[in-house]
Amino acid sequence: SQQGEEDPQALSIQEGENATMNCSYKTSINNLQWYRQNSGRGLVHLILIRSNEREKHSGRLRVTLDTSKKSSSLLITASRAADTASYFCATVPRGTYKYIFGTGTRLKVLA
Amino acid sequence: DSGVTQTPKHLITATGQRVTLRCSPRSGDLSVYWYQQSLDQGLQFLIQYYNGEERAKGNILERFSAQQFPDLHSELNLSSLELGDSALYFCASSVETAVEGYNEQFFGPGTRLTVL
Numbered sequence: 001s002q003q004g005e006e007d008p009q010a011l012s013i014q015e016g017e018n019a020t021m022n023c024s025y026k027t028s029i030n031n032l033q034w035y036r037q038n039s040g041r042g043l044v045h046l047i048l049i050r051s052n053e054r055e056k057h058s059g060r061l062r063v064t065l066d067t068s069k070k071s072s073s074l075l076i077t078a079s080r081a082a083d084t085a086s087y088f089c090a091t092v093p094r095g096t097y098k099y100i101f102g103t104g105t106r107l108k109v110l111a
Numbered sequence: 112d113s114g115v116t117q118t119p120k121h122l123i124t125a126t127g128q129r130v131t132l133r134c135s136p137r138s139g140d141l142s143v144y145w146y147q148q149s150l151d152q153g154l155q156f157l158i159q160y161y162n163g164e165e166r167a168k169g170n171i172l173e174r175f176s177a178q179q180f181p182d183l184h185s186e187l188n189l190s191s192l193e194l195g196d197s198a199l200y201f202c203a204s205s206v207e208t209a210v211e212g213y214n215e216q217f218f219g220p221g222t223r224l225t226v227l
Contacts, residue, residue: 033215042113042201042218043154088154090216097167099144099216101154 006089006105014110019076021105023089024069032065032072033090037104043088046074081111114138115219117202123225129190132222136183136204142166143185144205144216145177149198160185161207192226199223 006023013019023032031050035043049056049065049072056063062075076083086104093100114137124130136143145157147170156169160179171177174192179185189196200223203216 035218040199040221040223042115042220043203043216044113044218045215048215097159097161098169099156099159101146101156103153 006087006102008105009103010106010108012108012110013079015079015081017079019079019083019107019109021074021087021107023072023074023102025072025089025091025100025102026070027091027093029067029091030094031092032063034061034063034072034074035088035090035101037086037088039085046087076107079107079109081109083107084109113217113219115202115204115217117200117219117222119222120220121223121225123227124192125227126192126194128192128226129188130192130224132187132189132200132202132224134185134187134202134204134219136185136202137217140204140206140217141183142205142207143179143183144203145171145185145187146201146203147198148201148221149195152198154201157187189224194226197224197226 033048034046037043047058049063060077065072086106088104089102116135118133141162144159148154157171158177159167163179174190177187199221201221203218205214205216
């Protein structure tokens with residue numbers, strides 16, 4: 001399996017509910033980033049969390065990072081139909097410059 | 112609008128042909144990245160350039176090559192095209208620090224390549 005795998009692969013929720021997606025990775029990293037992609041469009045950066053941080057907030061987004069478990073989670077609170085998109089985590093293994101994107105979680109928010 | 116431009120938006124060509132994809136990074140960004148996104152392989156990192164020099168190579172085939180010019184725009188050349196090369200190709204740029212990439216990437220809208 002590849003570095004950076006998200007689960008679930010797909011998630012369908014009602015507007016107003018919270019959405020949680022998880023990312024696992026394999027090697028030591030300097031930081032972990034989350035991106036959103038609307039269908040067929042370019043990715044948009046959401047939030048970056050450094051390896052020495054455990055939690056970070058940005059608006060309705062909350063990201064956690066557990067380096068001992070090599071995992072991260074992205075929580076979107078009070079979801080909106082406009083949050084419907086695919087969400088990817090991205091890591092740069094320590095000692096490299098190679099960005100590795102996960103397999104993505106497809107989120108569908110029903111109005 | 113991310114500030115990263117890619118041309119063309121769509122490209123339809125035949126197997127065996129060669130194409131060139133072009134990317135202009137955001138003003139001031141020294142790093143350019145190329146990615147391939149297909150349904151079965153996800154988003155694959157191909158190559159990164161920093162200020163004209165190749166910095167990292169990912170899953171880039173030997174039939175593919177790239178370069179970054181003095182004005183920092185970049186081109187991705189794909190040759191001897193196969194059906195399996197059909198994909199979305201994204202370019203991204205970022206402001207880089209002197210060490211490993213710590214910064215967010217700004218993605219262009221992509222070039223959709225269809226090989227018939």
